[in-house]
Amino acid sequence: MAEEPAPGEDGPPRWLDPMAATLARPDESPSGDWRFERKLDGVRVVAYCDGDHVRLLSRNRIRQEDVYPEVVDALRDGLALPAVVDGEVVAFAGDVTSFELLQQRMHVHDEARSRRSSVPVTYLAFDLLWLAGRDVRSLPWRDRRTLLEQVLEVDEAVRLTEVLEGDPDVLRARARTEGWEGLIAKRADSTYQGRRSRDWLKLKVVREQEMVVVGFTEPSGGRLHLGALLLGYHDGDRLRFGGKVGTGFTAAVLKDLRARLDPLEVAVPPVDDPPREPTAHWVRPELVTQVGFGEWSAAGRLRHPRYKGLREDTDPAAVVREEPPA
Incomplete structure (x- = not known):
């Protein structure tokens, strides 16, 4: 799916294809310069932010602002520059993300969706695609992550994913112990590709x-x-x-x-x-x-x-x- 042109010289693009991870083999352990994040059990959302105007789009381009208004507010306040941010909306059950709990935002009548739910959600940002008029997808992941940390101010509704380093087998064992769904492995020098790629790998613990x-x-x-x-x-x-x-x-x-x-x-x-x-x-x-x-x-x-x-x-x-x- 081709991306659409930007609406103006300095405004963010209307759409950029999200990157997707490839499922790794059960015995596969990435070697080399990789970083790891918890695999999240939520809804993928790309945020297109331009001052007071924030659009939240799912993987299939469905608008999400009315479903997660607190995320809109937090991104509006937390980004000083126009940006396109990739992340996932999650609901926490203790220390783990719960897709079942997040469902309470979906199993409601349409007319009620504009109201804030009693289930708190958090937008966990993990990548930066575009910043202040510049497409940054060709930068290495490590540089995009550094930029994201510099421009995004976090609060209760918007946070950054935790970046983990170390042996993938040890991290897999930690994921099992702590009840995570698995890990996402990202090659540190990889560009952001709007397709499924082996530069991002899903290391699943739960099928x-x-x-x-x-x-x-x-x-x-x-x-x-x-x-x-x-x-x-x-x-x-x-x-x-x-x-x-x-x-x-x-x-x-x-x-x-x-x-x-x-x-x-x-x-x-x-x-x-x-x-x-x-x-x-x-x-x-x-x-x-x-x-x-x-x-x-x-x-x-x-x-x-x-x-x-x-x-x-x-x-x-x-x-x-x-x-x-x-």
Whole structure:
């Protein structure tokens, strides 16, 4: 996706493609000049800041200012120069970030989104793309990070990610002990590339996967609204069935999901290989969920998945099975 031109000589660009990390192999340990950050369990947001005017855009260009107004206020006050900052909005449960807790900002009616939520959030900034009329993406990561530290004033709503150094295996062990999702490894001399790159690596401790919602089943027993979500993922030109998830929901989430899914119902399954589900309702593949899981089965389905929340920052067409390169 090509970037759009800047609206004026000194104003920030309208859009810059975010850089994405590549999933590392379980036994892969980067060697050389790398830095590490905690892998965050939140929503990726790029902030376009020009004085009093702040735009927050998700990976799929959805505006986020009404969802996170305190982040807008903090960036407006904390940046003395026009800038484009990359980061992630998170909600903390103790010392770890919680995507489930952040969902309380999403499972609300649209008319309520302009109001501040009782769930506090923090924007954790980790990169600088543009500053005061200059595109800095061609600078090494270490220099962009230094500039970011110089121009961003932090407070409760906006902070910088912690940069970690050391042996990646030792840091992985720390991630397991402290309940992190994993690590992001960044090559210190790497440029900012608006695509997926091996200059950034995901060193995961917990297995997670984005999946497209392709349907749902009717509830049974004492459950209300729906039983399980039917999931899919793209495999080339195919949309394949990837299993179903029936755990991890609250009653409020089940009610909200059913309200979102009913208008999307279709008669024909959107997946090429639909399972036999007597109470299945099929839907247009427009919603994306994040799930934790144990492993993939030989048939390409998730084992022991657990619902973590909807991802409103992900294009359903971009959801594929995430595996490390051979």
